[in-house]
Amino acid sequence: MDSSQFREAAHTAIDQIIDYYENIRDRRVLSEVQPGYLRELIPPGIPQTGEKWEDIRRDIEAKIMPGLTHWQSPNFLAFFPANSSYPGMLGDMYSAAFTCAAFNWQCSPAVTELETIVLDNVARLVHLPEEFHSAGEGGGVIQGTASEAIVVVVVAARDRYIAQSKANWAAEGLNEDEIEEKVCTLRGRLVALGSDQAHSSTKKAAMIAGVRCETIETAMGDYRLTGERLTAKIADLQARGLVPFYLTATMGTTPTCATDDFPSLAAALAAHHTPTSPKIWTHIDAAYAGAALVLPEFAHLPATFAFADSFNFNMHKWLLTNFDCSCLYVRRRRDLTDALSITPAYLRNEYSESGLVTDYRDWQIPLGRRFRSLKAWFVTRSYGVDGLVAHVRKSMDCGKAFTALVTADSKRYTLVAEPAYALNVVRVNPPPGSVTAAEDGLEYGKRSNEVTRKVAERINREGKIFITSTVLGKGEESVTAIRVVGGAPGVQVADLENAYRVISDVVDAVWAEEVAAETPPAETAQAKEQVELQAV
Amino acid sequence: MDSSQFREAAHTAIDQIIDYYENIRDRRVLSEVQPGYLRELIPPGIPQTGEKWEDIRRDIEAKIMPGLTHWQSPNFLAFFPANSSYPGMLGDMYSAAFTCAAFNWQCSPAVTELETIVLDNVARLVHLPEEFHSAGEGGGVIQGTASEAIVVVVVAARDRYIAQSKANWAAEGLNEDEIEEKVCTLRGRLVALGSDQAHSSTKKAAMIAGVRCETIETAMGDYRLTGERLTAKIADLQARGLVPFYLTATMGTTPTCATDDFPSLAAALAAHHTPTSPKIWTHIDAAYAGAALVLPEFAHLPATFAFADSFNFNMHKWLLTNFDCSCLYVRRRRDLTDALSITPAYLRNEYSESGLVTDYRDWQIPLGRRFRSLKAWFVTRSYGVDGLVAHVRKSMDCGKAFTALVTADSKRYTLVAEPAYALNVVRVNPPPGSVTAAEDGLEYGKRSNEVTRKVAERINREGKIFITSTVLGKGEESVTAIRVVGGAPGVQVADLENAYRVISDVVDAVWAEEVAAETPPAETAQAKEQVELQAV
Structure with a gap:
């Protein structure tokens, strides 16, 4: 790859990256490939003679992208954010060039x-x-x-x-x-x-x-x-x-x-x-x-x-x-x-x-x-103190908006820890009336854990948003909860409002199945079939 | 920095990087700034509001570049090479984008x-x-x-x-x-x-x-x-x-x-x-x-x-x-x-x-x-087996050319180890006739070490090429030697031939000073002044 080929290749790469960032909301946040997917797509070995950039670039979209979980997506609400930014990318470009x-x-x-x-x-x-x-x-x-x-x-x-x-x-x-x-x-x-x-x-x-x-x-x-x-x-x-x-x-x-x-x-x-x-x-x-x-x-x-x-x-x-x-x-x-x-x-x-x-x-x-200090220098100079503050403040606002939604929806959710630094940790309540025991008792907690686990798994299987679940405490008193934290560069309050709706739809579906599963035997088979169909 | 600003910034960055690579031979390989140089050039603190890319980019050339030692220069013959390449840079760009x-x-x-x-x-x-x-x-x-x-x-x-x-x-x-x-x-x-x-x-x-x-x-x-x-x-x-x-x-x-x-x-x-x-x-x-x-x-x-x-x-x-x-x-x-x-x-x-x-x-x-596997993938596909072999072979040829030159010049140099993997390790002989003792004796070795050390220091002070010195063995029998290894992406046999000339010129100058220093007292003061003038 000579200089003019590099210039051309880099320009196409930059266009691809910009397109990726501008349309990242449209991508399924969580990859749904199966283990071993890439071996089937990529021929083994290194080619004897060099390949053209165009062929490599095409493989990025066709073969790599399906196997990516999109950490920069506003629908990435799992773990903690791992921000990137344009000035930061420029920093890594120069770092690579100067090696x-x-x-x-x-x-x-x-x-x-x-x-x-x-x-x-x-x-x-x-x-x-x-x-x-x-x-x-x-x-x-x-x-x-x-x-x-x-x-x-x-x-x-x-x-x-x-x-x-x-x-x-x-x-x-x-x-x-x-x-x-x-x-x-x-x-x-x-x-x-x-x-x-x-x-x-x-x-x-x-x-x-x-x-x-x-x-x-x-x-x-x-x-x-x-x-x-x-x-x-x-x-x-x-x-x-x-x-x-x-x-x-x-x-x-x-x-x-x-x-x-x-x-x-x-x-x-x-x-x-x-x-x-x-x-x-x-x-x-x-x-x-x-x-x-x-x-x-x-x-x-x-x-x-x-x-x-x-x-x-x-x-x-x-x-x-x-x-x-x-x-x-x-x-x-x-x-x-x-x-x-x-x-x-x-x-x-x-x-x-x-x-x-x-x-x-x-x-x-x-x-x-x-x-590495280059990218930190570019980022701090490009955003300035005001820009960095605005970014963190926006995430905090997202977190507060989500807190308000789940707090107002005490039928579905219970906050299990003080919301902090844009993170909300919630457990899903059992279907209303399904547990007669006290809400602070072991039986209620156990049912809540089961429902929360099912909800978390189904959310990620759907892949509209990506969240993580966590287990707090040990033994019988342990609490299974869903962690929701929006900190991607482009995240907006509307994204967390959307996440609340996505999660609540899943809660309603899981609740319906739970209730169906508890109905008399005659109806159970039908309900079971219903569950399996939904899980496909 | 929005998408269109990023596109423009990235294009200027790529032009700057290409220019850096195409003209790297013209830069002094070894930085000659003094400790603390950058504090004097960069105002402390992060600006309250964001700065323009143009201002940051200008600082790279004006403030960062003087403090770089150019590892990709064909005149970098020190340590071991740390190759970069255009396909590898593209890999780091995507890695940063996908974060x-x-x-x-x-x-x-x-x-x-x-x-x-x-x-x-x-x-x-x-x-x-x-x-x-x-x-x-x-x-x-x-x-x-x-x-x-x-x-x-x-x-x-x-x-x-x-x-x-x-x-x-x-x-x-x-x-x-x-x-x-x-x-x-x-x-x-x-x-x-x-x-x-x-x-x-x-x-x-x-x-x-x-x-x-x-x-x-x-x-x-x-x-x-x-x-x-x-x-x-x-x-x-x-x-x-x-x-x-x-x-x-x-x-x-x-x-x-x-x-x-x-x-x-x-x-x-x-x-x-x-x-x-x-x-x-x-x-x-x-x-x-x-x-x-x-x-x-x-x-x-x-x-x-x-x-x-x-x-x-x-x-x-x-x-x-x-x-x-x-x-x-x-x-x-x-x-x-x-x-x-x-x-x-x-x-x-x-x-x-x-x-x-x-x-x-x-x-x-x-x-x-x-x-990180992205850049390794891009590099292996872009170069192919043939391209990678050709790169390593070229370095090996450079090493062999240098070996031939120093072997033919037994007046100035002694190889102290078998040349291997493009690396030559040589000691500089004392000025001819300056040591009457046997060439395998301690006194000869000590003088050779002194001369080699002086030559190595002066080469790097001049900064036309960058080499490292090493000490083999311990105590009285230790050997001080110069390591020369050319493995930069653009290195050519001509670069090693040039290095041989640069080193030999310094050897001749150091020899002349050594001989002058051994002449009777009347001439010593003049020789000393000569040395000091040359060292400035």
Whole structure:
């Protein structure tokens, strides 16, 4: 592909992308291909001689597009959004064109320096405390995902805890062999913590780092981790000879967007730590909800992060920057480089710690890096603060509109958590009159769970909208619920109103079947047939 | 930025990118900005209202470009190449447009299925044994970098070793507490291995996984890890109560592109393993040189990989696919999912192990994933086998041309390693007659190192070409050498001939200064002034 072929190909690609975005509402949001569909469409092997772009481009529409679930569609109400945007795409185009595996400053100074500048700008945008800006001992770095950010901080937390323990033992007069022995025992007892609502990435990070992981239960209906529960858990671990060294606290949990009680967590940790004890590292995972901190009404929240060692949110979720762009901020960058740098200490002192040159390879797992700050720079400049605020505000308005609809429809729905950050979590009630038991009883809950599960499955089978279901709590008291969150770039209040209608139609259909299934045997066969026909 | 603004912006971006590629030879390959240059050019903060694309685009040329080191320039002869290409850029454009955080099959079936197909195609392209294809128990996955691939396999190796040890202890009749105690001790004794020429990513992976790492020395001038040296190291570790569980073997080491002696390593491991002993995991790191396996003359090599548990090479280095696209192949995909899946075992059995649906999140550290197989698909289809072979062949020709020039110029240069995979590693001789000692003696070597270091520094200060220097061996016998490897998409034999002239001119200048510095005191001051003038 020479330059003129590339120009032509790129122009057709851009037209295809624009067409995709302009007509995305018309596409079935959820792919309905069967496993293995693509093998049947694509001949195996690489052609001996090169193919024309036109043939490749045609395959994108014919073969790839049917297998896509359209995350940019306003009908995508599942998981959390993963925004893209035109300026972000331009950023990835240039990043690909410049391809420079910028593993140190010299490899392309602009890659390192723009990242520091952009992350300081974003820190100000989301009102992060000064501790997390690069001017002091902290700073930000772009990771691929929140999961990688958590691996990085768990490893740093583990190594910092061990280093502080070693220093204490040395001060107590233990010799090297004794310290080595105690470290070995300590490693086997270290425990990473998160609430039962924290994202599974904490568990995975602990597996990678080779340490234990335990969860702290939250109260049903509240779902926030509190200092009281943390204190109780620490006491429980200590009684079992285990050593907590790390905590994931969450702003906007995956199931319900609950936000942990940071002030009480800060107080609990302050009470636990002595002047010489190794410190428990607290990481605030705001992967999705962190974007809401651009709104003035949440600007007071980040002041409560000041006790934490690190904070992370994904611009690639709700802030119009195409995946991947996960912003990790640490209070003390040396905690990362101590754990992840393979450069001898004397070299690190000379360069990195002068503050003049940042080698981001020592802040992350990989060596090489893409020029991801470009897209964040393009997005923040193209939208401006006003544009970013307007985007998040629009999603919030969508969420509030949906809350109003389900709240007014108490016959069909019960909100099972406080709506937050554009997310609504609702369970579907059993058909009216079908359960005689009390609404707060186990039987009612069980029936509600069944109906909610059926509704969720049928909605996604229909594919007009895409939602996810979740299970809150454990055992008999567990609650199955539907999560609805609209955060796509083009989402409008009308889309959530439409979603409410789509869901309600399915609820009515499922209710009708449930009622039919409970009628006397003579009618059951007919009803069953009816269900099967509808399910086709 | 609306659709029509995007179309216009993208067209200007594409013109800028084409212009960049067509005139890249004219740019100084190595950036000469000073640390902190960008802060002075970019006002802090995000503008309140959005800016026009034209203003952003202008800043790319004016502010970003001066801070770039041009990895796609034919004058980039440092590190290893990091190829980009027009079809690859189109792949990243679509990936950004589709932005779907495809962490499971349903999230976008095409993302998962295309990756499996493309990686099987690439496995055939580089003649990998059937064990690594997806049809059996193995398969490939795209990782961000070779470093991440190594973290993944070190963690899988650690967990497999521990699981096999636990099974053995259970079979011996130990109870749960006794096994737990033994696992704790074992963890502290596990050692990851690599030769002293293996990439530092093994050490970093061990740090992340919380295990020890030791290196095995290779012979000077040869630099290949052999079975004999591995056997000796294993015996040494066992004598010290340590337990080797993992080995990085390399095809194409970073310093000299040496390739370890796979057959003898396979034999050594076969001799070490008993039918019931936990197995040492062998990973073949071919990050750069793996691309050469597209050439027919290397097609016999992969048969010697059959003993290994995993193999990795970066399409984003030498195979025209813009960063990041690191292809990791494993013999048994279950080894990865056992270590990295947080899904309960009963669920994994039902889906993943049916082979119908692959959840690549369980083959990697992050949860979400970009649609990276698109660019690999575009590149392999656009170039075809012939085009990919031609690209690698051209680099090889460049390397051979350079080898011929330095071999013919034994006055200036000594090759310090067998040229391999387009890489030449040379030391610069001291000025003729300046050292009376024997050429294989310590004094001669020391002088050669000094001169080589000076030459390397001055070449990069001049910035006509960009090379890296390396140090082979340790202590008094260490060798400082210059690495020259031309693998940029547009590199030609003429570029390497030019590089030879650029280097030789610098050698002559450094020689002249060295000789002047050795003349009697009266002339030294003048020579010193001469040096300082030249260094400005």
